[in-house]
Amino acid sequence: MPTVNEQTRDGLVASLPALLALALGVFPLVVLFVESIGPSLGVGSYRKALSPLYRGALLYSVGVGVGVTGICLAVAYPVTYWLAHRCPARYRLVGLVALTLPLWLNYVVLNYAWVWLLARGGVLNRLLVGTGVLDTALDLLYTDVSMVIGFVYIYLPYVVLTMYVSMERLDYRLLQAARDLGATDWRVFVDIILPRTLPGAAAATLIVYARIAGAFATPAILGSPGNVMIARLMVQAFREYVDYGFAAALSFVFLIITLGSLALGAVSPRVRRELRRW
Amino acid sequence: MVSMVTRLFERGAGRLPGVVVAATLVFLYGPVLVVAYLSLSPAPQPTVPLDELSVRWYRAVLEDRRFVRALLNSAGIGFVTAVGGTALGLAAARTITRSRLPTTVRRAVTLLVALPLFVPTVVVAFGIGRASDVVGLGFGYFPVVLGHLFWVLPFTTFLLAARYAELDGQLADAAADLGADRWTVFRTVTLPLLRPALAASALFAFALSFNEFLITFFLAGSAVTTVPLEIFGKVRIGATAFLNAASVIVLVISAGVAGAASVLRQPA
Numbered sequence: 001m002p003t004v005n006e007q008t009r010d011g012l013v014a015s016l017p018a019l020l021a022l023a024l025g026v027f028p029l030v031v032l033f034v035e036s037i038g039p040s041l042g043v044g045s046y047r048k049a050l051s052p053l054y055r056g057a058l059l060y061s062v063g064v065g066v067g068v069t070g071i072c073l074a075v076a077y078p079v080t081y082w083l084a085h086r087c088p089a090r091y092r093l094v095g096l097v098a099l100t101l102p103l104w105l106n107y108v109v110l111n112y113a114w115v116w117l118l119a120r121g122g123v124l125n126r127l128l129v130g131t132g133v134l135d136t137a138l139d140l141l142y143t144d145v146s147m148v149i150g151f152v153y154i155y156l157p158y159v160v161l162t163m164y165v166s167m168e169r170l171d172y173r174l175l176q177a178a179r180d181l182g183a184t185d186w187r188v189f190v191d192i193i194l195p196r197t198l199p200g201a202a203a204a205t206l207i208v209y210a211r212i213a214g215a216f217a218t219p220a221i222l223g224s225p226g227n228v229m230i231a232r233l234m235v236q237a238f239r240e241y242v243d244y245g246f247a248a249a250l251s252f253v254f255l256i257i258t259l260g261s262l263a264l265g266a267v268s269p270r271v272r273r274e275l276r277r278w
Numbered sequence: 279m280v281s282m283v284t285r286l287f288e289r290g291a292g293r294l295p296g297v298v299v300a301a302t303l304v305f306l307y308g309p310v311l312v313v314a315y316l317s318l319s320p321a322p323q324p325t326v327p328l329d330e331l332s333v334r335w336y337r338a339v340l341e342d343r344r345f346v347r348a349l350l351n352s353a354g355i356g357f358v359t360a361v362g363g364t365a366l367g368l369a370a371a372r373t374i375t376r377s378r379l380p381t382t383v384r385r386a387v388t389l390l391v392a393l394p395l396f397v398p399t400v401v402v403a404f405g406i407g408r409a410s411d412v413v414g415l416g417f418g419y420f421p422v423v424l425g426h427l428f429w430v431l432p433f434t435t436f437l438l439a440a441r442y443a444e445l446d447g448q449l450a451d452a453a454a455d456l457g458a459d460r461w462t463v464f465r466t467v468t469l470p471l472l473r474p475a476l477a478a479s480a481l482f483a484f485a486l487s488f489n490e491f492l493i494t495f496f497l498a499g500s501a502v503t504t505v506p507l508e509i510f511g512k513v514r515i516g517a518t519a520f521l522n523a524a525s526v527i528v529l530v531i532s533a534g535v536a537g538a539a540s541v542l543r544q545p546a
Binding site: 006007009010011013014016017018020021022023024025026027028029031032035075078079081082083086087095097098099101102103104105106107108109110111112113114115116117119121123126153156157207210211213214215216217220221230231234235238244247248251254255258259262 | 294295296298299302303305306308309310312313316325326366367369370372373377378379383384386387390391393394395396397398399400401402404405406407408409412424425427428431435460482485488489491492495496505506509510513514517521522525528529532533535536537539540
């Protein structure tokens with residue numbers, strides 16, 4: 001039986017991280033909520049945040065988030081399959097480290113690297129024009145294309161890491177059995193690999209898409225100046241127009257969208273189990 | 279003939295994953311290598327291919343007072359975050375795995391600590407910025423460090439909780455049976471067993487803090503500058519060989535720290 005004394009001590013130990021998380025996680029949300037309905041208990045800020053002018057930015061952000069996540073998944077499927085089931089065992093760890101090391105690198109710097117590749121006089125254009133693949137240089141930088149490349153570059157390692165856990169648990173004997181019974185690669189993928197790794201894919205989506213939708217640096221470094229994402233609206237409202245109520249309302253709308261989709265995903269116990277790993 | 283084409287196609291499909299892996303590695307490391315190559319340009323605006331190689335921009339970066347100050351700031355904030363975040367993470371990990379508190383309390387602590395994983399970073403950053411202003415803390419080092427501590431807490435907590443759960447509880451029980459009080463048990467049994475995980479946690483926390491951009495962007499104000507803020511500010515003005523050299527320095531530091539952390543994290 002724990003004594004009262006031990007419980008007090010455990011309580012004190014628990015209170016340190018809990019207080020920090022309360023002060024920096026919960027209290028700011030309360031402040032934002034108060035500001036979003038202030039100064040006179042109205043929904044004016046929300047009406048502004050959801051007006052057609054800004055609704056576009058909101059939809060565009062979520063759309064970019066979902067689209068980029070889709071591309072990451074399309075790449076991560078063959079990559080994690082190869083790593084988990086084809087790669088010789090002794091190279092597997094090296095492979096996983098190589099594919100996920102960029103997680104720990106600075107994303108501002110990583111995005112900046114693409115400026116050199118995609119610019120009109122950049123490495124990619126010189127290569128393509130120099131080898132005669134293209135006649136004239138492409139305007140890739142500061143478009144949706146360069147922004148999407150930048151996002152995939154940053155978030156692919158997250159998706160690979162999440163998908164790998166799922167793919168590793170997939171029993172390879174199932175695939176062999178299906179092949180022995182004459183299934184084509186496509187059938188093996190659709191009937192065995194896909195259903196068994198779907199929870200992992202869903203978890204990866206939930207982890208990554210909101211970060212992309214709420215990103216600020218990547219669109220600022222590589223995106224087109226005309227396509228505004230939600231984080232830029234918030235930064236502008238915060239630093240330039242000092243319209244805190246509007247930025248707070250935007251925060252809550254975005255928070256509800258992300259938490260709503262998380263709750264939707266958590267309805268499935270299998271997705272919940274994958275998410276718990278994070 | 280048809281069967282040969284199908285067979286070729288199928289063999290091609292079988293090779294597809296390997297090809298995608300190779301392409302992904304090129305995709306991930308190509309741009310970094312390009313920037314590293316272009317950092318060796320003698321001219322301020324490198325053109326491909328470089329006529330000759332020079333390290334003058336590395337020297338320029340290390341002699342640039344603004345950049346060196348940002349580097350020292352980032353290192354200092356990272357150090358405090360690493361130590362504080364690991365200590366708080368240890369307290370949270372102990373609460374989650376070993377504490378005698380009621381299950382509901384432990385669940386609540388887990389959920390609180392995990393908040394930055396679920397709440398979008400831009401909302402976290404903006405919220406802390408506003409809250410700091412409301413309570414009169416304003417902007418500067420202290421809010422930045424607090425924000426970083428909150429940001430790294432889930433990573434340190436869950437890394438340490440995983441190791442805590444693997445520890446053999448019988449060792450601590452045996453020490454207690456031999457008459458050691460709880461503090462002695464913690465200090466002489468638990469802590470040494472956790473040491474590699476603690477070191478890994480501190481290094482990961484340092485790397486996270488060193489690279490963190492958005493929270494710092496909202497909390498730093500005009501007085502504090504860190505390496506990511508400094509580079510972000512320069513990127514928007516234009517790409518230069520100076521910036522390439524600075525980027526390479528930043529990448530080498532974060533890759534070194536994260537690499538050391540990964541090695542330590544593997545159980546011996």
